[in-house]
Amino acid sequence: MRGEQRAYVTFLVLWVLVTTAKVLLASQLPLFVDEAFYWQEGQHLAMAYSDLPGLTAWLTRLGVEVAGDHRLGVRLPFLLMGAALPWMVASICTRWFGARMGWRAGALALLMPLSATLGILAVPDVPMAIAALLCLDAGARLLRGVGAGGALLLACGLLMGALSHYRFIGVIAVGFIALLVLPEGRKMLRDPRVWIALSVGVAAWVPLLAWNLDNQDAGLKFQLVERHPWAFQWQGVLFLVIQPLLVTPLLFAAMAVVAGKGLRHAQGGFHHLQWRYFALVGATSTLLIFLLGFFTDVERVSFHWPLPGYLALLVCVPALLSHWSRRWRRALWAVTSLGLLLAMSYYLLAASPALREHMAGSKYYPRNFAGWQQLAEGVRDELSQMPEDTQLLAGSFKVGAELGFRLNDPNIKVLPHALNDRHGRTAQLALWRLISDGSRSTPVLLVLSPGDQRYRDLLAHYHKVCELVGPLPPPRVVSLDHGFQRFLLFRLPAEKQPGVCVTPAMAWVETPLAGQAVDGALEVSGWAFKDGVGLSRVELLLDGRSVGDASYGRAFDVRPFWKISNDPQHPNTGFDARLDTSALKPGTHWLGLRLHGNDGSVETWAEQPFEIK
The missing domain is CATH 1.20.930 (Transcription Elongation Factor S-II; Chain A)
Structure with missing residues (x-):
């Protein structure tokens, strides 16, 4: 009885701590782009949608109706379900293996990163x-x-x-x-x-x-x-490698043993029939998903797919641990707890503007959480200076849904975009009549997110936008986290204008390389162009401050790669500069560009880090 009581108290303390942490994170974490789209679907109630059945959208609508139209309201039903899940695991385990094992299974569900973080996001x-x-x-x-x-x-x-x-x-x-x-x-x-x-x-x-x-x-x-490509991809190996990390290695090993014992008709203190059932469900589910990982979509997040199988195996893990030595049991609990802390740390990073900025430039930068509030503020400011009948037009479903949530407008039109197709949202947007062909009879504020496509495809995307809405006027740039999240806001007139395609500026810093160590003078070189009008200046920024202009106009022909470019100054698009870094403190510094177009545009480009020895 003392063991059962101790297990219950441990579970209850963990449940309170983890649930409190999840609520705090959910209240501060900006909506992920998919969450914003589910909110948008919830504002257009239907029995089903193009990407999902109806329940997720219904729950977001329920949340905002009960708790208010804010991020915690959107997530409230999911937080409640996430809080209930460990109790369900504990109840199932208790039924077949006893109360002490049940509370331990619930505690493991509270610590395993994949299950512990459920509910922070409305997914x-x-x-x-x-x-x-x-x-x-x-x-x-x-x-x-x-x-x-x-x-x-x-x-x-x-x-x-x-x-x-x-x-x-x-x-x-x-x-x-x-x-x-x-x-x-x-x-x-x-x-x-x-x-x-x-x-x-x-x-x-x-x-x-x-x-x-x-x-x-x-x-x-x-x-x-x-x-899905439905063709073998070696990248599927990464899916297998990451799973023990997401479950935590020792717990993953314990689940594997549970599956093995169940599949071998385990006896000796284990509830034979239910053990076999849980093992069969968990092992079959997990192995099939591991196999599918070599043939299915590797571009979007799929690491959470095996969770139902893991939960089935988790029910039996406490009974297995009773046969392990105390040292290994403690090691498993410690490693699993560390895994939870790391998982929560990622959400804390995504929720903190300062920490997000620190991650700028790394592959772990949480772009889909970043910059939406600043964008909304910029959009409100632009709209306040435009005619009252101005319409808002987004470059993709991501921008449309995120702005819709912050501006409380679920009917923002979007341009055709490959992202809409890749995420299965085009058909739904078409049903809502929210896909624009670029035609208009009132002024329009167009919002583009350059980070929504690969850089090598960016110029072609700009030209497609030109085909739809006409030449693009000088944009307002909303930039944060050293430019790794950028948005471009264009004031379009009431009628589509004729003329050559004018796009935002494009640039690349050849030297220094990102993260390069510098001692003494900093040699800067690269290229920049702006289709339709060309550039007049390339201004250099050091840690956000202007340090003068680079010498612009050196012969550097980028047309072999950017074949469709129509900058009138080709091939003279290279720039060079030499900066004195002797006054800079050792550590990381950021080199940026401010690109001045011949049409009067001024565009801040993404910054590049370098190290002072």
């Missing part, structure tokens, strides 16, 4: 994880004996899962495989009450299927065909 994986646990619990109960309670629980889990995500089909398939392998499972599937529950689950997919039938299967095509 479909949160209700999907809850649905997976409901089905897991129902399956274990029904294996012991079919009853109305277990069948109702199964129906609820299947219903919730079908309304959460297309990927829940995989959870259903894995559950069927596990039940078909077990003799008790095959017997259970012959009971009509189970099939009544399954029929409820099947009916829950009807709204999503109806949406696809009405929209040329756009959602199914994106999720099953367009999103």
